Amino acid sequence: MKKIIKYSLLDILRNRVILAYTALLAVVSISLFMMEDNPAKAVMSLMNISLLIVPLVSSIFCTIYLYNSAEFIELLVAQPIRRSRLLWGVYLGMITALLIALIMGIGLPLLILQPTVSGLSLFLTSAALTIVFSSLATLSAVLTRDKAKGIGVSLLLWFYFTFIYDGIVLLVLFQMADYPLETTMIGMSMLNPIDLGRIGMLLQLDISAMMGLTGALFQDFFGNGFGAILVILVMIGWMTIPVLFAIRRFKNKDL
Amino acid sequence: MIIATNVQKKFGRLVALDSISLSCNKGQTIALIGPNGSGKTTFIKCLLGMVIPDSGFITVNQENIHRTWEYRQHIGYMPQISRFPDNMTIEQVIDMVRDIRYKPGQQLDEELIEAFDLTRMYGKRMRTLSGGTRQKVSACLAFLFKPDILILDEPTAGLDPVASEILKAKILKEKAKGKLTLITSHVLSDLDDLVSELIYLQEGQLRFHESVAELQKKTGEAKLNRVMAQIMLQKTAQR
Numbered sequence: 319m320k321k322i323i324k325y326s327l328l329d330i331l332r333n334r335v336i337l338a339y340t341a342l343l344a345v346v347s348i349s350l351f352m353m354e355d356n357p358a359k360a361v362m363s364l365m366n367i368s369l370l371i372v373p374l375v376s377s378i379f380c381t382i383y384l385y386n387s388a389e390f391i392e393l394l395v396a397q398p399i400r401r402s403r404l405l406w407g408v409y410l411g412m413i414t415a416l417l418i419a420l421i422m423g424i425g426l427p428l429l430i431l432q433p434t435v436s437g438l439s440l441f442l443t444s445a446a447l448t449i450v451f452s453s454l455a456t457l458s459a460v461l462t463r464d465k466a467k468g469i470g471v472s473l474l475l476w477f478y479f480t481f482i483y484d485g486i487v488l489l490v491l492f493q494m495a496d497y498p499l500e501t502t503m504i505g506m507s508m509l510n511p512i513d514l515g516r517i518g519m520l521l522q523l524d525i526s527a528m529m530g531l532t533g534a535l536f537q538d539f540f541g542n543g544f545g546a547i548l549v550i551l552v553m554i555g556w557m558t559i560p561v562l563f564a565i566r567r568f569k570n571k572d573l
Numbered sequence: 574m575i576i577a578t579n580v581q582k583k584f585g586r587l588v589a590l591d592s593i594s595l596s597c598n599k600g601q602t603i604a605l606i607g608p609n610g611s612g613k614t615t616f617i618k619c620l621l622g623m624v625i626p627d628s629g630f631i632t633v634n635q636e637n638i639h640r641t642w643e644y645r646q647h648i649g650y651m652p653q654i655s656r657f658p659d660n661m662t663i664e665q666v667i668d669m670v671r672d673i674r675y676k677p678g679q680q681l682d683e684e685l686i687e688a689f690d691l692t693r694m695y696g697k698r699m700r701t702l703s704g705g706t707r708q709k710v711s712a713c714l715a716f717l718f719k720p721d722i723l724i725l726d727e728p729t730a731g732l733d734p735v736a737s738e739i740l741k742a743k744i745l746k747e748k749a750k751g752k753l754t755l756i757t758s759h760v761l762s763d764l765d766d767l768v769s770e771l772i773y774l775q776e777g778q779l780r781f782h783e784s785v786a787e788l789q790k791k792t793g794e795a796k797l798n799r800v801m802a803q804i805m806l807q808k809t810a811q812r
């Protein structure tokens with residue numbers, strides 16, 4: 319499996335897309351710190367941008383890469399290699415490449431310009447979202463044979479978690495305004511990795527007071543040890559469950 | 574070495590393989606023939622575990638291949654359409670497969686690489702190669718690890734006459750070493766001096782599996798395409 323990771327990583331790093339992604343992240347993070355006087359505000363803006371860009375690029379890149387490496391996969395399934403190891407190798411290669419880009423683009427600027435806990439948690443949140451969306455993209459690429467359809471599914475998933483889901487949450491909030499929904503909100507936030515990342519970040523930045531009663535409740539729930547562990551577990555679930563499904567499906571796929 | 578029992582595969586409504594049972598032994602060179610869409614490639618893909626049969630099972634060296642992968646180290650496969658990662662050079666592809674598949678102490682067979690003079694083109698990227706050159710790379714990879722079983726899907730398609738003769742000579746040489754070779758081809762004259770057995774598939778069904786000598790005796794013809802023509806004529810006459 320190490321060798322497959324090695325070869326797909328080498329292949330990806332030769333790809334210009336990943337270089338462009340690194341450059342984009344670096345330009346955004348450095349320029350934000352240049353423009354803002356208050357570094358905490360800069361972290362906040364960087365969070366908003368990275369919550370948008372990182373999942374989008376991760377899911378599109380992984381879907382396209384998996385379709386493009388169909389030849390590589392086809393060549394290797396006829397070799398004495400376990401099929402699950404093959405997909406694991408390509409998947410881990412993709413995540414490694416994206417994480418390297420993230421370290422170069424966001425991690426290093428943060429380390430130099432804002433080496434605080436909030437900076438670290440911004441980096442960790444982006445890293446977690448990279449893995450979650452690569453995992454979802456792998457699932458959609460394995461499930462659909464058609465390239466256009468697969469990319470469409472990944473885009474739709476990104477769109478759903480970024481916009482549609484929040485719309486649904488707002489709708490529920492307004493429709494049920496007469497009921498106490500605070501605990502329901504906590505439950506609903508678990509169902510969306512991006513929201514989970516955002517809440518975690520906001521609590522780090524100590525601005526949860528601005529979110530009213532729900533914010534206080536979030537602070538109370540996510541701030542304590544149990545809540546934090548639960549968030550980490552749910553995130554790990556989001557990272558692993560889709561890719562495990564993908565690998566199970568891939569093992570039985572006719573190529 | 575290979576025993577297939579009641580292998581069945583459907584793609585949607587299409588029955589690609591309809592309870593195929595056959596056995597192939599060491600030292601044989603078997604031609605897998607049949608019209609387009611008769612299930613030859615599907616059967617080969619089942620052997621390699623690329624397509625998973627709906628029912629029935631296949632054993633290679635007395636081991637059921639369902640969901641295993643170790644048996645593939647005994648198989649060299651040359652696909653009908655060779656697809657390679659576009660950005661890699663010939664050398665990188667060969668090195669990669671060697672790196673992934675190599676076991677310490679294993680001897681490699683680089684005869685074909687030399688015979689096709691591929692080292693001269695090592696730096697070329699796969700995307701720039703012609704179909705014939707891709708086939709050559711694919712053939713080299715199939716023979717590289719000295720496998721006991723060779724599966725060649727349309728090996729001579731796209732090869733020029735010189736390369737095609739080199740490949741045939743290589744197949745004969747491996748046959749003499751007692752290896753099992755499965756070849757599919759539509760060009761029967763290519764198979765003439767190579768094969769010892771014929772497997773004929775039609776519409777996913779096994780029509781017959783007989784030795785060439787037997788068939789030649791039955792039909793009174795020497796050349797394979799004449800033999801096949803005779804058999805087809807007899808079949809239609811029987812109807």
